[in-house]
Amino acid sequence: MDIIDRYLHAIEFWLPNNQKRDIIAEISEDIHSQIEEQQSQLGRTLSQDEIETLLKQRGSPVLVANRYLPQRSLIGPVLFPIYLFVLRFLPMSYVVPMCAIFTVTYREVHPAATLGQTIAAAVGNLWTNAFVGLGIVTLAFAALQWLEPQTHFLSNWNPRKLPAVRNPRQISRSTSAFELAINLAIIPWWIAYLRGPQLFGFLWLMPVWNYFFWGFLVITALNATFSAVCLIRPYWTTLRALARLVSDSFGSALFLWLLRADVIDATRGPDLHNLIQTILDHTFPWAVIVTLVIFAVDLYRVIRVSRPHDLVPHSLSSASL
Amino acid sequence: MAPATNNVDLFENLRLELRRGSLVLAVLAALREEQYGYALRKTLSEHSLEVDENTLYPLLRRLETQGLLASQWREESKRDRRFYRLSPEGKQILKQLLAEWRAIDSSLTAIAKE
Numbered sequence: 001m002d003i004i005d006r007y008l009h010a011i012e013f014w015l016p017n018n019q020k021r022d023i024i025a026e027i028s029e030d031i032h033s034q035i036e037e038q039q040s041q042l043g044r045t046l047s048q049d050e051i052e053t054l055l056k057q058r059g060s061p062v063l064v065a066n067r068y069l070p071q072r073s074l075i076g077p078v079l080f081p082i083y084l085f086v087l088r089f090l091p092m093s094y095v096v097p098m099c100a101i102f103t104v105t106y107r108e109v110h111p112a113a114t115l116g117q118t119i120a121a122a123v124g125n126l127w128t129n130a131f132v133g134l135g136i137v138t139l140a141f142a143a144l145q146w147l148e149p150q151t152h153f154l155s156n157w158n159p160r161k162l163p164a165v166r167n168p169r170q171i172s173r174s175t176s177a178f179e180l181a182i183n184l185a186i187i188p189w190w191i192a193y194l195r196g197p198q199l200f201g202f203l204w205l206m207p208v209w210n211y212f213f214w215g216f217l218v219i220t221a222l223n224a225t226f227s228a229v230c231l232i233r234p235y236w237t238t239l240r241a242l243a244r245l246v247s248d249s250f251g252s253a254l255f256l257w258l259l260r261a262d263v264i265d266a267t268r269g270p271d272l273h274n275l276i277q278t279i280l281d282h283t284f285p286w287a288v289i290v291t292l293v294i295f296a297v298d299l300y301r302v303i304r305v306s307r308p309h310d311l312v313p314h315s316l317s318s319a320s321l
Numbered sequence: 322m323a324p325a326t327n328n329v330d331l332f333e334n335l336r337l338e339l340r341r342g343s344l345v346l347a348v349l350a351a352l353r354e355e356q357y358g359y360a361l362r363k364t365l366s367e368h369s370l371e372v373d374e375n376t377l378y379p380l381l382r383r384l385e386t387q388g389l390l391a392s393q394w395r396e397e398s399k400r401d402r403r404f405y406r407l408s409p410e411g412k413q414i415l416k417q418l419l420a421e422w423r424a425i426d427s428s429l430t431a432i433a434k435e
Contacts, residue, residue, distance in 0.1 A: 023378075025394075026358060026403050030374050033359035033400075059375055067379045 003048065004031055007055050014065030023068055031058075075141045078154055083141045090133045092296075097289075098129045104285040169235045169305060176231040183224035190217055197265070203272070204265035212258050219251045241305045245298040252291040259284045344372060346422055348380060349407060349415040352390060357402040381405055389414055 008028055012020050034054065039046055046054070058064060075083050102125040106118060113121075148154055194213060196205045226243065259280045266273040351364050358378055365372050384390045389411035394403050407415065 023382075025401065026378055027374075029357070029400060029402055030359050030362075030378070064375055067375045068382065 003051055003055065004028070007031075007061060010061035011065045014062055015068060019068070027064070031055075073145070074138070075145050076148075079141055079145055079148075083137070086137055086141075087134070090137060091130075094133045095126060095129045097293075098133075099126045100289045100292075102129075104289065107285065108282075167235070169237075171230045171234045171236060173231060173234050176227045176234060180224055180227035180231060183220050183227060186220050187217070187224065190220065202269070203276075204268035206261075206263055206265050208261055209263050212254065212261070212263065215254045216251070219247060219254070222247055236301065236305045238302065238306045241298070241302040245295070245302055248294050248298050252287075252294060256284070256287055256291060259287055340370070343422075344370070344376070344380065345384070346415075346418050348377070348384065349389065349411055349418065352405050352407045352411075353415075355404050355406040357397070357404050359402075361405065384411070 008024050008031075011027065012024050015023055031054070035046055035051065038050075038054075099122055103118060103122045106121050106125075107113065110117070144153075190213075193199070196209045196213060197207070198204055226240075226247065230240070262277065264273045264276050347365060347368075347370050348361070351361055356364060358374075358381065361381075362372060362374065362377055365377075381390060381392075385392055385405070389408055390405050391408045392403050392405045394401050396402070397404075
């Protein structure tokens with residue numbers, strides 16, 4: 001019966017100390033009763049193969065032991081969908097931004113690094129951040145799971161506090177009004193103070209500034225018009241989402257060009273020129289990151305708006321209640 | 322072929338689900354008379370309620386922890402066996418559960434007739 005002892009010993013390994021002897025004694029008794037009954041029916045002793053088959057039918061030791069253990073989970077079935085939902089946002093909200101910050105910092109610390117070295121370091125950091133992010137989120141949800149039986153926060157909810165049904169195409173009128181006011185305020189200020197070639201009495205600009213002056217002025221005027229339209233018709237259309245994408249891309253590209261254009265006249269104050277140019281040089285990589293984020297957000301909006309939406313029709317909420 | 326197989330699987334899952342709920346009742350009812358685990362399995366099996374040992378023994382322990390069963394190890398046929406029987410509290414619960422069962426049965430019978 002060595003095979004049965006081995007089977008019982010393997011089950012015992014997974015059982016809690018204070019119950020193992022009792023449980024194993026009962027399983028052992030059940031196995032022997034079953035063997036005894038079969039032997040009595042067959043009129044002979046069971047072979048090793050037959051006993052092996054019988055044990056296999058009972059299930060693997062860890063599976064058998066598991067049935068005696070309390071049901072435990074790091075993240076339970078109620079929190080698990082929320083956990084997955086949060087994990088979906090992890091790449092864009094944590095991993096990619098952290099990797100971008102690392103890459104910029106890496107270039108600052110190792111200015112002589114080649115593109116290949118930078119990419120290799122960034123990829124290495126990407127994995128580290130991914131695992132750290134995953135670990136943090138998992139630990140946070142495990143802590144929530146542990147707290148739930150004590151606080152019952154999942155049971156304490158109020159239907160009135162549920163988020164309002166929101167039309168994803170809706171544009172907030174207050175946001176549009178705010179944007180319109182800001183843009184309208186910027187236009188006269190821009191024309192009055194940033195025409196050049198001298199700014200604020202001490203900064204002299206190169207002729208290239210004209211492109212930026214007019215470029216930003218046109219973008220601001222377009223944004224003001226856009227905000228006015230959204231104020232009157234407060235919802236996204238594919239055309240409007242595309243217009244915002246183009247406008248933001250154009251504005252970002254212009255801004256990046258400004259950072260690289262050497263727009264300050266060095267002959268009228270080399271020290272100030274050097275100081276400002278150093279600041280602009282350090283700003284450039286961060287501006288690239290912000291530009292990419294804006295582009296990603298705008299692109300996501302175009303995709304989202306161009307998809308058909310299944311919204312709860314107002315008629316349902318009003319007619320049926 | 323696939324839908325037929327799916328239907329068989331679906332029926333089997335639903336059948337197991339239905340029987341799982343009734344298992345506690347069957348075990349409590351069968352233990353009005355003292356029995357050891359394997360004998361209980363045989364009793365249930367004779368009444369067409371096949372229960373696998375990995376379900377039955379953990380259930381017996383749970384019911385005992387809940388105070389519905391009492392058990393003791395005793396030697397019988399030259400082997401130590403754990404005998405279970407219904408506790409006084411278990412008798413009370415069984416009575417209530419049987420009443421509930423009959424009510425469900427009667428409701429289902431009425432609904433199925435409609």
